[in-house]
Every structure is written in C-alpha cells, then in structure tokens.
Amino acid sequence: MRFVLSTYGSRGDVEPLVALAVRLRERGAEVRVCAPPDEDFAQRLAGFGVPLVSVGPSARALTKAAPPASSLPERAARLIAGQVEAVTEAARGCDVVVATGVLPAAAGALSVAERLGVRSVSVTFQQLTLPSPERPPLAYPGRPLPPGVTDNEVLWDLDAENANALFGEALATGRASLGLAPVDDVRGYVTGGRPWLATDPVLDPWRGAPGLDVVQTGAWLLPDERPLPAELVAFLEAGEPPVYVGFGSMPMRESADVARVAVDAVRAHGRRVLLGRGWADLDLLDGQDDCLLVGEVNHQALFGRVAAVVHHGGAGTTTTATRAGAPQVVVPQAADQPYWAGRVAGLGIGAAHDGPTPTVVSLSAALGVALSPATGARAKSVATTVRTDGAAEAARLLLTETGRSAPDAPA
Structure with a gap:
C-alpha cells in the first residue's frame, strides 16, 4: 500500500504527519510526505527513513517575513500550483492521499487525488475549521468578522464566501491545469462530508454538527525516545523544577522583549528558567546560572x-504538555491558539494569558495560577485521560478503509 501525506504549514502541521507516516510504515505501507522544504522538517522525517517531497x-522564512x-x-495561488506539481508526481500509483495544512494547500492536494482517481482523506488538527452552530469561524487576515453579528450560521456562510473570494480563482486555475472543473465552495470541498479530526477527545471534544460525519482519531503524536542533552539534565538536577518558556514556530514580533519579560516573571516566583529558542530566536540576557537556553529537545x-x-498554544505543544501533566500558561498569538488557551483554562490545567503580548505583571499573574497546587494536581x-494511540488508530483506519473503491480518474 502506498500513501502520500501532504501539508503546508509550520512544525505543528508537519509533526503529526511524521507520526502517521511512522505508524503506517510499521504496518508495511510505503509513505511519502509532501511538506515545506525546511531543514528541520527534512531531518525529522529522515530520522525515520521517510522521504520528504518539497x-x-x-x-519558517515565510513566517518571519510576515507578508x-x-x-x-x-x-494561495503559489501554494496550490506547488501542490499540483509536487503531489501529482508523488502520488502516481498511490492508494490514498491524506491532505491537511492551510486551506489552499489542502484544496490543491485533494484536487490532485481527484484527478488521479485515488481515495483522499481531509484532516484537521483543530476543529475550528469545521462549521459548527456552537461557535464562530476563525477570521482570515484582513477580513475580520463583522462586529455585532452573533448568529454563527451567518458567520459560517460569510466564512465560505471569504474562502471563495481569497482562494477560488487560484484553485480554479490549479484545477484547470489538471483538467478539472472549478468548485463552487472551496471550504466545503476541503472539508467534505467525512473529515478527520486528529485531536484528543478530552482536550478537544467534538460535539457534532449538521452534515458532518467527523472521525476523531486522537492526536497524532509519537513516543519520543531521544535523550535530553547532558547540559539540560545537569541543569534539571541542580535544583527545583524550572519553568519552561518557548513559543515554537511563532516569531513573537509583537513582543520584542519577551525573553526579558519571561525571565523576570518566572524569577518573581522564585523559579529557575528554561528558554526554548524556537522561531522567535529567544536568547539569554544575562549570565546568571538560574537560566538555560535550549534548542530542539524532546x-x-x-x-x-x-x-x-x-x-503559544499550538495544538501539538498543548497536547504534549497536557499528556505530561505539566501545568500550562498559554500566551496565544493567532489562529487556533486562543481556542487552546481557553481549553487549558477551562479544564483547570493552567491559565490563558489575556492577549498575545505579555508583561512581567500579566505573565507573573498567569504563572501564579499555573504554579498553584490545585492546578498541578488537576494537570x-x-x-491520565489523554489518548496515546491517535496515530496508530489513524493508520489502522486508513489501511482498513483503503479497500473501499476509489473513484475512476477523469479521462
């Protein structure tokens, strides 16, 4: 069996596909991953013998450039064209295309699967892209939701209109290059009737929505066997547990002094600090021995x-911290991150910082909640309730359901 897993996005979009690829390979499948050409993605996949199709x-460069x-x-037009070119070549003769990532990239990959006549699965790593009467959609950059409108069905209709306006022409061009007709509803095309939701049911409960048969598999994470660096182990063993501060693939442009703010807020609680460099390029500001800077670690x-x-409240970091039983402070920056911040606070396993730009006072207050004995016990x-088999379950479902007849490829 051959599978192509396609995405475009940050580490949080790529890492779940690494987990799925490994689980599929364990079951004897051949897997390729189509993803951005960042070196850290290539190295991560290469470590498991999975080829990256760029x-x-x-x-990372696109995120830092802030277009x-x-x-x-x-x-979007460039992303769709890139998907059409790369996925078409990677997916010839495959059995299933798994598409995720930003909407235009997923639309491009799904169109390739349609053209090749192979089965496709549309996956999201947070439910906020799935229309639901219970909540409003996320707003696109430059297209805020109209103030005063509280009817979620109206807002989701507007979301579909925005997706068509932003991506419809580019998708039509990409599909024309494949010999396919345009689609009337870009978001509906990507979502389909049976989308997969790769999140944990406790952390991210799906309550249903009309017209959607959502398959919630659990989050796609791999057990990480990498040892911690000796310097980090020595730091951990030299005193009381520190507070880790890291913002993953968020550049933190609105918080130029976020490292200073974080260190001062953590020190205010008498705690040591671990700074994760990340895409924000955090760095130490003094030589005191109560702080340590770390890069990519387990x-x-x-x-x-x-x-x-x-x-920052990415789905992967939130899930990993929750599984570890670590109290959290989420400083959401964009997209789905305020949602995960709210889930952390709602479950009582940490605090949601108010807004993307922390101060020493605001971050210290949030840490006061997270470091309380009650929050630690709740975390x-x-x-103990978080699933650990999401990627394995997804691999099982894919292999079980691949026997379904795929549509014939267009002539």
Missing part, C-alpha cells in the same frame, strides 16, 4: 520534569 517556500494580508490570494521527556510550561489528573 512543496513551496520555506515555512501583508493583501498578498494572501497570490500566496518535549515529552522535558515537560514531565518542569514546574510549568509557558507556550496530573487530566494527563
């Missing part, structure tokens, strides 16, 4: 040994 520009919202249709091993985790309790 698609589009560097995700204006007005360029979104143009960027979060699964680390988070169980810290007093709290301060992070450990919730950790």
Whole structure:
C-alpha cells in the first residue's frame, strides 16, 4: 500500500504527519510526505527513513517575513500550483492521499487525488475549521468578522464566501491545469462530508454538527525516545523544577522583549528558567546560572520534569504538555491558539494569558495560577485521560478503509 501525506504549514502541521507516516510504515505501507522544504522538517522525517517531497517556500522564512494580508490570494495561488506539481508526481500509483495544512494547500492536494482517481482523506488538527452552530469561524487576515453579528450560521456562510473570494480563482486555475472543473465552495470541498479530526477527545471534544460525519482519531503524536542533552539534565538536577518558556514556530514580533519579560516573571516566583529558542530566536540576557537556553529537545521527556510550561498554544505543544501533566500558561498569538488557551483554562490545567503580548505583571499573574497546587494536581489528573494511540488508530483506519473503491480518474 502506498500513501502520500501532504501539508503546508509550520512544525505543528508537519509533526503529526511524521507520526502517521511512522505508524503506517510499521504496518508495511510505503509513505511519502509532501511538506515545506525546511531543514528541520527534512531531518525529522529522515530520522525515520521517510522521504520528504518539497512543496513551496520555506515555512519558517515565510513566517518571519510576515507578508501583508493583501498578498494572501497570490500566496494561495503559489501554494496550490506547488501542490499540483509536487503531489501529482508523488502520488502516481498511490492508494490514498491524506491532505491537511492551510486551506489552499489542502484544496490543491485533494484536487490532485481527484484527478488521479485515488481515495483522499481531509484532516484537521483543530476543529475550528469545521462549521459548527456552537461557535464562530476563525477570521482570515484582513477580513475580520463583522462586529455585532452573533448568529454563527451567518458567520459560517460569510466564512465560505471569504474562502471563495481569497482562494477560488487560484484553485480554479490549479484545477484547470489538471483538467478539472472549478468548485463552487472551496471550504466545503476541503472539508467534505467525512473529515478527520486528529485531536484528543478530552482536550478537544467534538460535539457534532449538521452534515458532518467527523472521525476523531486522537492526536497524532509519537513516543519520543531521544535523550535530553547532558547540559539540560545537569541543569534539571541542580535544583527545583524550572519553568519552561518557548513559543515554537511563532516569531513573537509583537513582543520584542519577551525573553526579558519571561525571565523576570518566572524569577518573581522564585523559579529557575528554561528558554526554548524556537522561531522567535529567544536568547539569554544575562549570565546568571538560574537560566538555560535550549534548542530542539524532546518535549515529552522535558515537560514531565518542569514546574510549568509557558507556550503559544499550538495544538501539538498543548497536547504534549497536557499528556505530561505539566501545568500550562498559554500566551496565544493567532489562529487556533486562543481556542487552546481557553481549553487549558477551562479544564483547570493552567491559565490563558489575556492577549498575545505579555508583561512581567500579566505573565507573573498567569504563572501564579499555573504554579498553584490545585492546578498541578488537576494537570496530573487530566494527563491520565489523554489518548496515546491517535496515530496508530489513524493508520489502522486508513489501511482498513483503503479497500473501499476509489473513484475512476477523469479521462
């Protein structure tokens, strides 16, 4: 069996596909991953013997460049064209295309699967892209939701209109190059009637929505066997558990002094500090021995040994910290991150910082919640309920359901 897993996005979009690829290979499948050409993605996949098919520009470079919202249709056109080219070549003769990532990239990959006549599965790593009467959609950059409108069905209709306006022309061009007709509803095309939701049911409960038969598999994470660096182990063993502060693939442009703020807020609680460099390029500001800077490390091993985790609220980091039983402070920056911040606070396993730009006072207050004995006890309790088999379950379902007849390829 041959599978192509396609995405475009940050580490949080790529890492779940690594987990799925490994689980599929364990069951004897052949797997290729189409993703941005960033070196850390290539190295991560190469470590498991999974080939990377490069698609589009560097995700890190694009994130740091912060292109204006007005360029979104143009960027979407490039992403779709890149998907059409790369996925078409990678997916010839495959059995299933798994598509995820930003909407135009997923639309491009699904169109390739349609053209080749192979089965496709549309996956999201947070439910906020799935229409639901219970909540409003996320707003696109430069297209805020109209103030005063509280009817979620109206807002989701507007979301569909925005998706068509932003991506419809680019998708039509990409599909024309494949010999396919345009689609009337870009979002509906990507979502389909049976989307997969790769999140944990406790952390992210799906309550249903009309017209959607959602398959919730659990989050796609791998057990990480990498040892922690000797310097980090020595630091952990030299005193009380520190507070980890890292913002993953968020550049933190609105918080130029976020490292200073974080260190001062953690020190205000008498705690030591671990700074994760990340895409924000955090760095130490003094030579005191109560701080240590770390790069790419095993979060699964680390988070169980810290007093709290301060992070941006990406789905992967939130799930990893929850599974580790670590109290959290989520400083959400964009997209789905306020949602995960709310889930952390709602479950009582940490605090949601108010807004993306922390001060010493605001971050210290949030840490006061996270470092309380009640929050620590609750975090450990919730950790025991989080599923650990999401990627394995997804691999099982894919292999079980692949026997279904695929549509014939267009002539």
